[in-house]
Amino acid sequence: MSKRTDGQKQLRDYPLETLRDELKAREAKDKQGAGTVMTHPELASFETASIIKTVREQQKVIYGVDDRQDLYQVNDAAILGDADSVVALFSANSVTDNGNGTSTLTTENFGTSQNLCGTEPFRDQPIGAFCSGFLVAPDVIATAGHCVNASSVTTVRFVFGYRMQDATQARTVITNTEIYQGVTLIDRQQASNGADWALVRLDRPVTNHRVVHLRLSGKIDDAQGVHVIGHPVGLPIKVAGGAAVRSNTQAAFFVANLDTYGGNSGSPVFNSQTHEVEGILVRGETDFASNGSCNISLVCPSTGCRGEDCTRTTEFAAKIPLDIKPVPGWFGWEDQGADIAVADLNHSGRPDLLVFHIDNPGGENHGYYRVGWDLSATGNVTGGWSSIKPVPGWFGDEDQGAGIAMADINRNGQSDLVIFHIDNPEGENHGYYRIGWDLDANGDVTGGWSPIKPVPGWFGWEDQGAAIAVADVSRNGQSDLVVFHLDNPEGENHGYYRIGWNLDANGDVTGGWSPVKPVPDWFGWENQGAGIAIGDVNGDGWLDLVVFHLDNPEGENHGYYRIGYRLDANGDVTGGWSPIKPVPGWFGWEDQGAGIALARINDTPQDDLVIFHVDNPGGENHGYYRTVWDL
Secondary structure, three states, X not given: OOOOOOOOOOHHHOOHHHHHHHHHHHHHHHHHOOOOOOOOHHHOOOOHHHHHXXXXXXXXXXXXXXXXXEHHHOOOHHHHHHHOOEEEEEEHHHEEEOOOOEEEEOOEEHHHHHOEOOOOOOOOOEEOOOEEEEXXXXXXXXXXXXXXXXXXXXXXXXXXXXXXXXXXXXXXXXXXXHEEEEEEEEEEEEOOOOOEEEEEEEOOOOOOOOOOOEOOOOOOOOOOEEEEEEOHHHOOOEEEEEEEEEEOXXXXXXXXXXXXXXXXXXXXXXXXXXXXXXXXXXXXXXXXXXOOOOEEEEEOOOOOOOOEEEEEHHHOHHHOOOOOEEEOOOOOOOEEEEEEEEEOXXXXXXXXXXXXXXXXOOOOOEEEEEEEOOEOOOOOEXXXXXXXXXXXXXXXXXXXEEEEEEEOOOOOOOOEEEEEEEEOOOOOOEEEEEEEOOEOOOOOEOOOEOOOEEEOOOOOOOEEEEEEEEEOOOOOOOOEEEEEEEEOOOOOOEEEEEEEOOEOOOOOEOOOEOOOEEEOOOOOOOEEEEEEEEEOOXXXXXXXXXXXXXXXXXXXXXXXXXXXXXXXXXXXXXXXXXXXXXXXXXXXXXXXXXXXXXXXXXXXXXXXXXXXXXXXXXXXXEEEEEEEOOO
16 A cells, blocks of 8 residues: 555556656665665655556556467467567577587576566566577578677577477477578668667578568558567567557657567567568567565566567668579570479479570560479579470560460379460460470470460550469369460550460360459559469468569669459459569569469478569570569
């Protein structure tokens, strides 16, 4: 009970910051044994326990309930996927190799270390990590700038899997394959009231954990729900949701009311709707106030409970090095379409990359493909490249887009190669496809080629990209052919797709064609390539449609993709469209074709998006691909 007169204010009448300052002053007095320093002398009559109780009550009003959970308590698959990318930062001398393929993390008891009261959450758990981080490329970790610098980077160990297995058992013995060393500080910024981030290159690529998706442009919406995942005070990984953006006016950071401890620095802050990382948690404070013979934690930011500062991902996203890989060999000097497909052609257990382009010399055009064998978990071609193989038959004199797909059309257990092109004669454009039967382990067509088959219907007069995909959209056990094109009328470009139903063993569309369906939203005014892919991106059991385009504004080109969710049996997108997502990195100033493919390249259960483009500099053309990990 507080000792106050009727003329005094009640504790709840004081601002939360005032009460917290009073607790700090009392704690300093107890530690120093010096003279009394009271921020507000009129609080002297109140007992510390009463002030603590009031502070906690006010915090609940501001922050709501404490939402921190251990990972074993989380059932949301999307949250678990987010957590897969998060690492704990340990000092090298806190990781002891056991000599049997595992290492032990040096920890201490949280409650003992902080002399916590018995009611404190997590008091019986270990602490040991000094910061958190997350995977932004296969061999790059993002964290807070104050967590690592050029002199310390090689002494830091980045540890996956430090977590509570249940209510009492922590995982502190970690397989060595889950422990990585920092080797290079790629870049870093640390401002006391601004951006605070660092990018660290690891000693080897991570192939069994998700690479997060970052916001690359713009900013998070006001009041948007967010959640944070990390290692507060060095504890095993925690998830804290139920928060929202509180202040969104600063250029380099936003403020959110997250339930965290100070040790959460470097943790990713996720948009709870899109599950993109919006920021890095960088500034906050853990106050431990004395409550008699033990301490209780007052989890509240250092700036008067206004929230936690989160450096925006747009401050560092452009600094993340992208592994853009060249496709070796000839692409001609002028191309008029390109695409890629991914499948395990040689039955090695690793996917192979098939690259197609249409060469545009003087006279008739010609189509060619090559195969890059055995993509590693980091997307590298490890088995060499095949020879460049010609596709026989007519391609016209002028084309405005091309596409390829691989599927077992005739159901004999071998992949077939479907090739599409848009012919650009005088007047309206026309689409055509052909099938090369029975690709063998060398990537050769061994069963001959089908006749060239027209795709009926409108393709406009001018196109700036095309692509195809093969999938059982109608769910009747037969493959369907999805055809996409980018129309280039006066003004803005527009994307369209149609579906040819029920390809038979001869490659003929036997179930008719769907109407031509528009893909909504912006495609720019000038494009230089397009791609589509179909797969169950979000794991809900429905096929989704991924659409890519290369925008050709003034200056450098830029790549973008969007996803149409839940294709129904009519081929309509019934689950809405994602926002248009930029693909980071260089695409050159002039391109002459592009394509995409969905495949599981690394060892995670999510699809990866392989993106290809043909650069058209002065002189010969060149092909390049990159991978967007873990859609």
